[in-house]
Amino acid sequence: MKNIFRVGIVLLILGSCSAREGTAPRNLDNACEILTERPHYARAFKKAERTWGVQTHVLMAMIYQESKFISDNRPPHVYALGVIPTGRQSSALGYSQALDGTWAEYVEQRGGRRADRTDIDDATDFMGWYMTATVRENGIPMNDTYNQYLAYHDGRTGWRRGTYRAKPWLVRIAGEVRDRAVLYDAQLRTCRAFR
Numbered sequence: 001m002k003n004i005f006r007v008g009i010v011l012l013i014l015g016s017c018s019a020r021e022g023t024a025p026r027n028l029d030n031a032c033e034i035l036t037e038r039p040h041y042a043r044a045f046k047k048a049e050r051t052w053g054v055q056t057h058v059l060m061a062m063i064y065q066e067s068k069f070i071s072d073n074r075p076p077h078v079y080a081l082g083v084i085p086t087g088r089q090s091s092a093l094g095y096s097q098a099l100d101g102t103w104a105e106y107v108e109q110r111g112g113r114r115a116d117r118t119d120i121d122d123a124t125d126f127m128g129w130y131m132t133a134t135v136r137e138n139g140i141p142m143n144d145t146y147n148q149y150l151a152y153h154d155g156r157t158g159w160r161r162g163t164y165r166a167k168p169w170l171v172r173i174a175g176e177v178r179d180r181a182v183l184y185d186a187q188l189r190t191c192r193a194f195r
Contacts, residue, residue, distance in 0.1 A: 134151045
């Protein structure tokens with residue numbers, strides 16, 4: 001009986017650890033606190049910065065907007081007649097909210113079959129990969145958070161067509177992402193967790 005109790009306690013502890021990992025960090029308004037609470041995020045951001053040249057504060061601001069740092073975040077369900085669930089608004093999943101088709105392209109070209117949208121390392125690599133293609137195809141500098149976010153949200157072709165111009169809410173959000181990147185950048189400059 002004691003062994004069953006011990007196994008139960010161990011499973012409870014392990015279960016609580018894994019459940020916590022999928023949740024958002026406690027203070028999303030402070031980049032240093034995010035990285036102190038989740039040091040593996042800092043390693044993922046630094047790796048993406050080395051590989052793709054995308055700065056950490058830009059990635060953090062975009063991930064904040066896309067998923068609030070919730071690893072398995074998904075868009076809300078759509079309901080028929082207000083009560084019958086008919087699926088989700090899109091196939092977006094994970095930290096980066098990568099769509100199925102774009103993720104499949106990433107897996108084929110770069111990530112490999114083991115890549116997982118709910119893994120911070122893969123999500124940041126995906127975002128760096130995507131943003132690098134945006135630089136190449138659209139000429140948007142990597143540190144232009146505003147336009148990088150618009151192209152990330154509406155797609156590179158959508159950005160070229162200017163689809164965001166008909167979406168005042170998206171233009172406002174892109175401004176918020178830019179402002180958050182500036183805030184995170186200032187915080188990271190004084191952050192011991194990120195040196």
